[in-house]
Amino acid sequence: METIWQFDLVHFWAAALAFSILMYVLLDGFDLGVGMLFGISGDAGMRDRMLSTIAPVWDGNETWLVVIGTVLFGAFPVVYAIFLSAFYLPVALLLGALILRGVSMEFRGRSTQRRWLWNLGFSGGSFAAAFVQGAAVGALVKGIDIDNGQYVGGPWDWLSPFAVVCGLGLVAGYALLGAAWLVAKTQDHLREWSYRWLLRLLVTSAIFIAISFAWTLLAGLDITARWSGQPMLVLVPAGLFLIGIAGTVWSWRVRADRLAYPMTALIFLAAFTAFLLSFWPWILPGDLRFDQAAAPPASLEFMFYGAGIIVLPIVVLYTVGVYWIFRGKSRPLSE
């Protein structure tokens, strides 16, 4: 009986982890994307308005990364230990990039002479953070060397050509989310500019997804073994993916400002679902399953009865609440 209960708690925390990752990707994804588009646009007035769309929410968005880290630490400590040792350098780069962009965003408004430097830190940090996250996902798909529950590879194993493609893919993807967000939150010239980038980035993202998908198949990476014989693993994500693409194109054509972001989010959901279905129930394919990696029941229960069923729903409620407070087209920063 007890094992069944633990099994359920493992599912709960695996689901909570997946939910946190999705929240992070969809939320911080758009503000990292806005950060990169900020770098592309040279116009100072446009930049200020781009920033004003993410200023009230970026901090909360980024915090989901901490939630991912600590849920992993609490519910799957072995995985936390293995992942972070394997991705030692990328994690340091990611954190460095996030620090740089967060601080730059805050400082640029206070500086006049060195504003160009903080602008660079903001867009460069956003780019680096997106790239490193994508590369790490690529490295995970490719597989990492573990032995006896410990990482045994080298510090640069994560950086393969496949990982670079995935990294650039996520850069394009986050920028796509960012463009869709700007379309919803801005007006006039900037909105039109964002629509142009929305389409370009949609095409770019689709190309990257196709390349990485084909690469995964051709290279015969471990996870493809699970695809054959289980058409649902491919069909469900592919269906979502096509709806997302079509929806984004449609919102571009008819200028449906508020539709673009949900549709691009659907594309991410499709990719994320494909990723999850390909891995489940493995956390490291062939080496470690979710239930093997889980913390003891006493830990999972302690987290479940407070953080899990009480605090998490409250967090979702007030997150929705704050987005609602800042709904509609954004106003200038100065208020």
Added chain:
Amino acid sequence: MLEFDPVILSRIQFAFTITFHVIFPSFTIGLAAWLTTLEGLSLATGRPVYRRLFDFWLKIFVVAFVMGVVSGIVMAFQFGTNWSELAARTGPIQGPLLAYESFTAFLLEATFFGVLLFGRSRVPRWFYFLSCFMVAFGTSLSTFWILANNSWMQVPVGYALEGQQFVPTSWSAILTNDVLWVRFPHMLLAAYLTTAFCVAAVGAWYALRRVHAEDSRVMLRMGLGLAALLIPFQLVIGHLNGEYVEKHQPSKFTAIEGRWETEQPARLLLLAWPDEAAERNSFEIGVPVLGSFFDSLTFDSREPGIRTVPAEERPPFLIPFYGFRAMVGMGLVMLFISWVGSVLVRRRRMDAGKLPPKWFLWATALSFPSGFIAVVAGWFTAEVGRQPWVVFGALRTADAVTPSLGTATALTSLLIYIGLYSIIFPAGTYYIHRTIKRGPGNETEADESTEVKIHRRALPFGQ
């Protein structure tokens, strides 16, 4: 010569990043409460000075808060990157505690922070006040969970070993650990004191420059008054912290005391330089009997020396010894300034136009780092004093490091953090300094009360 290996590099990196980090929370925990108080006073009295001060301190809060958040994210991942053995073994206990921090505190403060910054015109006033409170509440909850986690590492309770893994057997033992309940208030009070002194110091600085008279009076009175009220409690709680160390961590306790031999009655060493090979101090200045008095509140108690601890379980000498003295020294400075100050800045005296004497204003203005120094020194004492253990008595630091971590890799990440922080720390300090220099009310000229405008025009050198 220090040998650089992944363990020492990881320790340096952890110490560096957490020292950088703790500076900001110890400021923002108090600042959030200060902002909530100001907003509450502004709601209750409608006096413009509170709103002006709120807007002013909010600008400072933003810089400190953002630096605190981004440097805090690093902490959530370093347990895994550099200390993966620790993470894998103690994850079942440390992980849930940190998860509670991110769920109950980190998300709360980060989300409502957005409302604080940009929501004033979009939400009702009561909701804005509530948002201030939520941020303050979040920072306090955050303190609790971090201290819960760290207290377990200092004095591990409520666990059993299964193989190599630490498995929780009693969460209530972990959360009601009396060590936690003396350390949590200690840190919370430290944060409030830090902020109180920053507020008072800014008030004193304006008083010296003869600008922002009304704001300066409010800041001096509130900052010094709060500090005067809190510091006695902090001294008592600080003493209780000493008692837990004496009871549970004799190795740290004897290093702080600095006496090698067991003494009865024991001296209080003020200064010492150790000769660790000879197991004695090559230089020391001590006061007879006072050691017994402070450790046990008697004049003849027997107090153990460092030699009672096996050599391989002793922490380094200098950091706990001088860290502790720096912390206590700052406490005494705060006690003096806040008590003397509370008399000098009494409402009646100040309203009659009598400013405190110049020497006192200078002392107060220069005391702004006292809280930061005390916090950092205290944490260095606690953490270095815990060595060579990462989980006291149960897991050695050297066994906790990531096995696959190489020296070059560890050095790379350390250099990344050092490079980055040495750019953003001076920049952040500069922007805070500039905000303080400009003073309250500068960007909301239109909202200013006439009283202030007249006052400012009357100033000989303006601002």
